[in-house]
Amino acid sequence: MKSSFVVPTDLDPVQRHPKAAKAGERMRMHNPMCFGCGEESPNGLRLEMFAGEEFTVDAAMRVQTQFEGGPGVIHGGVLSTAFDDVMGMVPLLVGPSAVTVHLEVDYIKPIPVETTLQFRASLLGRQRRKIYTEGIAHYGDPTQPVAVAHGIFVTINAREHFADHLENSQLSDEYKRRLSRP
Numbered sequence: 135m136k137s138s139f140v141v142p143t144d145l146d147p148v149q150r151h152p153k154a155a156k157a158g159e160r161m162r163m164h165n166p167m168c169f170g171c172g173e174e175s176p177n178g179l180r181l182e183m184f185a186g187e188e189f190t191v192d193a194a195m196r197v198q199t200q201f202e203g204g205p206g207v208i209h210g211g212v213l214s215t216a217f218d219d220v221m222g223m224v225p226l227l228v229g230p231s232a233v234t235v236h237l238e239v240d241y242i243k244p245i246p247v248e249t250t251l252q253f254r255a256s257l258l259g260r261q262r263r264k265i266y267t268e269g270i271a272h273y274g275d276p277t278q279p280v281a282v283a284h285g286i287f288v289t290i291n292a293r294e295h296f297a298d299h300l301e302n303s304q305l306s307d308e309y310k311r312r313l314s315r316p
């Protein structure tokens with residue numbers, strides 16, 4: 135298998151951020167309208183994220199019938215969206231928000247609709263602003279993954295990164311108010 139995902143050997147040291155969620159605590163939504171984890175997203179995936187031990191994030195997602203791709207099984211794009219969002223929480227364990235620059239998924243087994251999928255995302259390393267992550271999806275036994283993903287996230291200054299797009303958010307007023315604070 136050929137992949138452009140290569141974790142560098144000269145990684146930076148990492149520490150859990152003092153304000154990061156503790157193991158077992160629910161992780162804060164980065165945006166209530168997020169299609170992945172937002173509680174106010176009307177048709178979203180409704181992922182529930184929890185900080186794990188060390189540098190891990192655990193999540194669960196009910197595979198709703200409208201997530202169907204092939205007959206009776208999850209759409210591959212829905213699964214990659216879920217991985218993106220779960221792995222996208224790993225940077226928050228070590229520092230500021232980060233956005234995806236690279237995402238790849240290996241699909242191992244078909245995943246039936248109306249099951250509950252468990253995810254575990256782990257930090258593989260950080261180099262400067264780049265955060266390397268791995269995610270696995272399973273039905274309860276993490277040693278039997280049904281899909282595995284790898285992602286690279288780059289830390290951002292959220293205030294600057296989203297400044298030109300707040301107008302388009304379904305919560306634009308709330309964000310403008312929040313970001314106008316000094």
Ligand SMILES: CCCCCCCCCCCCCC(=O)SCCNC(=O)CCNC(=O)[C@H](O)C(C)(C)COP(=O)(O)OP(=O)(O)OC[C@H]1O[C@@H](n2cnc3c(N)ncnc32)[C@H](O)[C@@H]1OP(=O)(O)O
Nearest residue numbers: 164218219222231232233234235236262263286288292296
């Ligand atoms: C209002 C606030 C609300 C809260 C917000 C929460 C946000 C969380 C949302 C989470 C939602 C879920 C997640 C989502 O859905 S995130 C949505 C999808 N992602 C995006 O929209 C990101 C689009 N990309 C960008 O905006 C820019 O590329 C950014 C800003 C990320 C970097 O551009 P910038 O000009 O700043 O930096 P740089 O170009 O010098 O790159 C920096 C480093 O990165 C390396 N690199 C770059 N690309 C790649 C690549 N493909 N493979 C490997 N490496 C790559 C590059 O070599 C360099 O490395 P180094 O050698 O210098 O170390």
